[in-house]
Amino acid sequence: MKKPLQIRFLAYNVRSLWNVGSFFRTCDAFAVEKIYLTGYTGHPPRKEISKTALGAEETVPWEHAGDPVPVLRALQDDGWSIVALEILPDAVPVTEFSPKKKICLIVGHELSGVPEEILELCDAVTFIPMLGKKESLNVAVAAGIALQQLRAAD
Numbered sequence: 001m002k003k004p005l006q007i008r009f010l011a012y013n014v015r016s017l018w019n020v021g022s023f024f025r026t027c028d029a030f031a032v033e034k035i036y037l038t039g040y041t042g043h044p045p046r047k048e049i050s051k052t053a054l055g056a057e058e059t060v061p062w063e064h065a066g067d068p069v070p071v072l073r074a075l076q077d078d079g080w081s082i083v084a085l086e087i088l089p090d091a092v093p094v095t096e097f098s099p100k101k102k103i104c105l106i107v108g109h110e111l112s113g114v115p116e117e118i119l120e121l122c123d124a125v126t127f128i129p130m131l132g133k134k135e136s137l138n139v140a141v142a143a144g145i146a147l148q149q150l151r152a153a154d
Contacts, residue, residue: 004031004154005099005101005102005103005150005151005153005154006033006101006102006103007030007031007032007033007103007104007105007147007150007151008032008033008034008035008036008075008080008102008103008104008105009023009027009032009034009035009036009104009105009106009107009143009147010035010036010038010068010071010072010104010105010106010107011023011035011036011037011038011041011106011107011108011139011143012038012039012041012068012106012107012108012109012114012115012118013038013039013040013041013108013109013112014037014039014041014042014107014108014109014110014139015040015041015042015109015110016110016139016140017042017046017048017049017052018048018049018051018052018140019052019110019138019139019140020037020041020042020043020046020048020049020052020053021048021049021050021051021052021053021056021057022052022053022140022143022144023035023140023143024049024052024053024056024057024060024062025052025053025054025056026140026143026144026147027056027060027147028056028059028060029144029147030147030148030150030151031151032060032147033061034060034061034062034063035060035061035062035063036062036063036064036065036068036071036104037062037063037064037065038064038065038066038067038068038071039066039067039068041064043062043064044057044062045057068106068118069117069118069121072104072106072118072121073121075104076121076123078102079101079102080102080103080104081099081100081102081103081104081123081124082103082104082106082121082122082123082124083097083099083103083104083105083106083122083123083124083125083126084105084106084107084108084114084118084119084122084124084125084126085105085106085107085114085125085126085127085128085142085143085146086108086113086114086119086125086126086127087113087127087135087136088119088125088127090125091125091126091127092124092125092126092127093126093127093128093129094126094127094128094129094145094146094149094150095129095149097124097126097149097150097153098153099150099153099154100123103150105143105146105147105150106118106122107139107142107143108139109139110138110139126146128142128145128146
């Protein structure tokens, strides 16, 4: 029997506490084993997070780190593949992405995305193909789509 894909999730500099709450709930839905809230991303306990997470902030393991780089390096040393969700010319559509056994998905700031110093640590970059006129989605919505796609590819 094939071992299921292990997924972790890292958010960097996400301003909205409602988005953070949504990350918890979505990560619970897709069996993400740990969330890393980095940079100035808010973290529990906060009523705004709890309102959206509906208790998932109590059941999904998480940690806060100001600097995501040591977290990502430690994950890489432990065999995790680091993958950013970002709109870049060389990014692979999430619908065509083949995840490794252990993956940490990164999302960044709602407007400026994942910064270059984090992208340099990534093993891959993936994006969600957009069919409408807008070029991007809300970060929490995008995270949900990407996590669902990773589970579907598992």
